[in-house]
Amino acid sequence: MTDKIREGMEIIGADGVHVGTVDRLEGGRIKLRKSDSFGAHKGHHHYIEIGFVAGVEGNKVRLSANADIAVTLEEEPSGRPVPL
Incomplete structure (x- = not known):
């Protein structure tokens, strides 16, 4: 599946809400x-x-979690979760 993910694709939660945009x-x-x-x-x-x-x-990458949960799953470059 990763071979289909490209720069500029929109990332959406399971609920269809925008989470981000693929850089790479x-x-x-x-x-x-x-x-x-x-x-x-x-x-x-x-x-x-x-x-x-x-x-x-x-042109969309759909996540298995809703957007409000997905943002809590985001990580820093170090691999640590983003503190909210």
């Missing part, structure tokens, strides 16, 4: 564009583990 795949994770970061974490990349991808539909 990196080390078994999807690197999100910096422009999708928020709050105190604005201006740097976050990551989502490939294991949370439920499927790729057209």
